[in-house]
Amino acid sequence: xxxxxxxxxxxxxxxxxxxxxxxxxxxxxxxxxxxxxxxxxxxxxxxxxxxxxxxxxxxxxxxxxxxxxxxxxxxxxxxxxxxxxxxxxxxxxxxxxxxxxxxxxxxxxxxxxxxxxxxxxxxxxxxxxxxxxxxxxxxxxxxxxxxxxxxxxxxxxxxxxxxxxxxxxxxxxxxxxxxxxxxxxxxxxxxxxxxxxxxxxxxxxxxxxxxxxxxxxxxxxxxxxxxxxxxxxxxxxxxxxxxxxxxxxxxxxxxxxxxxxxxxxxxxxxxxxxxxxxxxxxxxxxxxxxxxxxxxxxxxxxxxxxxxxxxxxxxxxxxxxxxxxxxxxxxxxxxxxxxxxxxxxxxxxxxx
Amino acid sequence: xxxxxxxxxxxxxxxxxxxxxxxxxxxxxxxxxxxxxxxxxxxxxxxxxxxxxxxxxxxxxxxxxxxxxxxxxxxxxxxxxxxxxxxxxxxxxxxxxxxxxxxxxxxxxxxxxxxxxxxxxxxxxxxxxxxxxxxxxxxxxxxxxxxxxxxxxxxxxxxxxxxxxxxxxxxxxxxxxxxxxxxxxxxxxxxxxxxxxxxxxxxxxxxxxxxxxxxxxxxxxxxxxxxxxxxxxxxxxxxxxxxxxxxxxxxxxxxxxxxxxxxxxxxxxxxxxxxxxxxxxxxxxxxxxxxxxxxxxxxxxxxxxxxxxxxxxxxxxxxxxxxxxxxxxxxxxxxxxxxxxxxxxxxxxxxx
DNA sequence: CAACTATGCGCAAACGTTTTTCAAGCCGGA
DNA sequence: TCCGGCTTGAAAAACGTTTGCGCATAGTTG
Numbered sequence: 001x002x003x004x005x006x007x008x009x010x011x012x013x014x015x016x017x018x019x020x021x022x023x024x025x026x027x028x029x030x031x032x033x034x035x036x037x038x039x040x041x042x043x044x045x046x047x048x049x050x051x052x053x054x055x056x057x058x059x060x061x062x063x064x065x066x067x068x069x070x071x072x073x074x075x076x077x078x079x080x081x082x083x084x085x086x087x088x089x090x091x092x093x094x095x096x097x098x099x100x101x102x103x104x105x106x107x108x109x110x111x112x113x114x115x116x117x118x119x120x121x122x123x124x125x126x127x128x129x130x131x132x133x134x135x136x137x138x139x140x141x142x143x144x145x146x147x148x149x150x151x152x153x154x155x156x157x158x159x160x161x162x163x164x165x166x167x168x169x170x171x172x173x174x175x176x177x178x179x180x181x182x183x184x185x186x187x188x189x190x191x192x193x194x195x196x197x198x199x200x201x202x203x204x205x206x207x208x209x210x211x212x213x214x215x216x217x218x219x220x221x222x223x224x225x226x227x228x229x230x231x232x233x234x235x236x237x238x239x240x241x242x243x244x245x246x247x248x249x250x251x252x253x254x255x256x257x258x259x260x261x262x263x264x265x266x267x268x269x270x271x272x273x274x275x276x277x278x279x280x281x282x283x284x285x286x287x288x289x290x291x292x293x294x295x296x297x298x299x300x301x302x303x304x305x306x307x308x309x310x311x312x313x314x315x316x317x318x319x320x321x322x323x324x325x326x327x328x329x330x331x332x333x334x335x336x337x338x339x340x341x342x343x344x345x346x347x348x349x350x351x352x
Numbered sequence: 353x354x355x356x357x358x359x360x361x362x363x364x365x366x367x368x369x370x371x372x373x374x375x376x377x378x379x380x381x382x383x384x385x386x387x388x389x390x391x392x393x394x395x396x397x398x399x400x401x402x403x404x405x406x407x408x409x410x411x412x413x414x415x416x417x418x419x420x421x422x423x424x425x426x427x428x429x430x431x432x433x434x435x436x437x438x439x440x441x442x443x444x445x446x447x448x449x450x451x452x453x454x455x456x457x458x459x460x461x462x463x464x465x466x467x468x469x470x471x472x473x474x475x476x477x478x479x480x481x482x483x484x485x486x487x488x489x490x491x492x493x494x495x496x497x498x499x500x501x502x503x504x505x506x507x508x509x510x511x512x513x514x515x516x517x518x519x520x521x522x523x524x525x526x527x528x529x530x531x532x533x534x535x536x537x538x539x540x541x542x543x544x545x546x547x548x549x550x551x552x553x554x555x556x557x558x559x560x561x562x563x564x565x566x567x568x569x570x571x572x573x574x575x576x577x578x579x580x581x582x583x584x585x586x587x588x589x590x591x592x593x594x595x596x597x598x599x600x601x602x603x604x605x606x607x608x609x610x611x612x613x614x615x616x617x618x619x620x621x622x623x624x625x626x627x628x629x630x631x632x633x634x635x636x637x638x639x640x641x642x643x644x645x646x647x648x649x650x651x652x653x654x655x656x657x658x659x660x661x662x663x664x665x666x667x668x669x670x671x672x673x674x675x676x677x678x679x680x681x682x683x684x685x686x687x688x689x690x691x692x693x694x695x696x697x698x699x700x701x702x703x704x
Numbered sequence: 705c706a707a708c709t710a711t712g713c714g715c716a717a718a719c720g721t722t723t724t725t726c727a728a729g730c731c732g733g734a
Numbered sequence: 735t736c737c738g739g740c741t742t743g744a745a746a747a748a749c750g751t752t753t754g755c756g757c758a759t760a761g762t763t764g
Binding site: 023024069070071072073074076077082084087092093094098101102105106112114115116117118119132133135136137138160243244245270300303304 | 375376421422423424425426428429434436439444445446450453454457458464466467468469470471484485487488489490512595596597622652655656
Binding site: 042043049071076 | 749750751752753
């Protein structure tokens with residue numbers, strides 16, 4: 001009995017008279033201790049195969065006493081499943097990819113699946129390199145995520161039978177599986193909130209016109225205003241960059257163009273914060289005279305702003321979770337192609 | 353010859369009359385095509401073993417035409433090395449762990465090693481769970497990183513022969529390998545810069561007293577001032593939290609206590625930004641009348657502040673890189689135990 | 705009591721590599 | 735001619751699982 005584990009090559013440490021075998025036990029150690037064959041031991045663990053309950057229990061006991069844990073690599077080699085997915089982030093790992101990543105890790109971790117991290121830094125060569133690496137490691141699936149919401153070309157190279165889900169930035173191929181934020185619904189939340197609180201002279205200030213996140217939201221916002229027989233107070237959206245400085249500048253500009261502006265809907269929280277700074281420095285009370293709504297719910301901005309920002313939360317963590325779930329489905333040969341939109345959430349604080 | 357690959361179970365797609373075998377080729381496919389045995393093919397690839405150059409070339413050619421890539425799992429099972437390291441972040445994945453993570457991924461990726469991501473969210477149960485998982489996957493090493501710089505107890509549980517490196521938050525066990533930021537040198541950079549630019553009435557405002565990052569830097573700063581026969585202008589450091597709001601409040605306070613203050617050294621960039629906000633609103637010119645130095649070089653803060661912040665960059669990416677390198681050494685049975693300090697960098701902008 | 709079915713379990717092949725062992729061929733020297 | 739050494743490459747044993755097949759034994763039926 002004490003000689004079980006003999007086969008395992010681990011160092012044997014003798015302490016206080018008792019001989020303790022360290023190093024990991026293998027399934028044949030377990031089988032030997034339980035007095036069965038390896039095959040039987042395997043079946044006992046997996047639940048497959050018929051056997052006397054008593055026999056199964058002997059195996060389970062042996063597993064306990066030997067602290068046996070199956071060798072994943074051997075399992076994977078045999079079954080072809082690695083219980084691993086690759087998470088490829090294309091645009092560096094940043095403020096947007098993190099929550100997605102976390103959500104994915106969360107959803108996958110529950111299912112005993114681990115995440116292999118790859119950062120391509122926007123480099124196609126690196127992307128190919130990582131892709132080959134993931135394939136060599138026989139990952140069960142891949143999640144691709146990027147900072148921008150603009151559509152991206154699908155993963156180049158071959159990923160034979162390995163399913164891919166695009167999170168945050170959708171694939172340009174509509175046959176792929178993509179999970180994105182529902183900009184339409186997000187903008188509706190913001191506009192509806194402003195209208196419901198009696199604002200009608202609304203300005204929209206946002207990021208660069210070559211970002212989908214900017215142009216999409218601008219277009220959608222104008223549409224919703226039109227539905228309420230309104231138009232933007234300055235006649236058009238203002239494109240700039242995603243910075244506080246732009247927020248400060250554009251606020252000045254808008255107030256000059258339309259002094260009776262009663263609300264700013266901003267493309268992100270940094271711009272919104274800049275706007276509030278300008279308003280405060282000009283002595284305009286927020287939200288009493290002018291309301292401000294941001295986008296992203298980035299706490300560093302929303303909480304530090306004066307007053308704290310009302311904003312749209314795009315539920316990035318949820319996007320990550322959903323992407324992971326869709327990937328699991330696809331791995332189980334049940335893919336749901338197309339673009340899945342995750343709804344946003346209005347977070348009301350003090351600025352609107 | 354066209355029948356090489358017969359054994360591989362991949363689906364065979366027949367298109368335009370030619371029969372193309374998809375799905376990955378195995379080493380025996382290569383061997384068959386090259387007319388050698390599997391063993392020989394393996395040696396040809398690994399460079400070990402002697403053989404006629406011509407034979408080796410035949411194998412290499414076969415590899416090319418079949419687009420063969422070795423099965424990592426089989427390799428790992430055989431050799432015991434998984435070419436994978438676990439990266440465990442204890443405090444959620446955030447602003448501090450990201451750069452570390454990136455640096456590590458960078459340094460490891462160069463050596464064909466991939467990173468398995470684990471987020472424990474500060475939960476010990478989860479930490480244990482992830483640890484077991486990593487062990488089951490036979491990772492070659494583990495990097496543990498956390499948000500706080502406070503020392504943390506070493507990883508519980510068994511990680512038999514698997515080396516561990518602690519990044520950012522060192523292990524309490526000095527026999528472990530830890531890589532941290534050099535706070536002493538960082539504070540010296542800040543204090544020296546202030547002294548060199550003629551400031552002598554310096555305040556230190558920082559985060560919570562129960563954070564090592566706060567108390568350490570406060571103590572070190574006082575020491576350096578003492579070395580120059582100076583003391584803090586308010587007599588003591590001011591502990592609060594890491595927020596802009598605290599920076600704004602404490603700036604008011606300090607100016608009341610010591611109106612002739614000519615410099616603020618802040619525990620992080622958020623506090624520093626808060627300080628500049630208060631100064632600007634009071635009409636105090638920065639840096640002409642009062643200089644401000646931050647800590648962390650968090651661009652979102654430093655660049656948006658008015659004026660942009662001079663700050664200490666703790667080189668987190670470098671910490672990640674160094675941690676990875678130390679881990680590689682340890683994996684090669686050449687560990688360098690103890691605490692390794694990575695120097696900081698003074699980033700001069702407009703506030704000091 | 706014979707013939708059958710069900711149950712419980714061992715045996716061995718497979719997964720795709722690496723590595724060790726060993727046989728065959730070739731050469732030169734005695 | 736025979737032997738020893740060197741080169742080349744084949745064969746086979748590992749690594750630790752999973753799984754299909756088949757053989758006992760026990761339990762049921764005619």
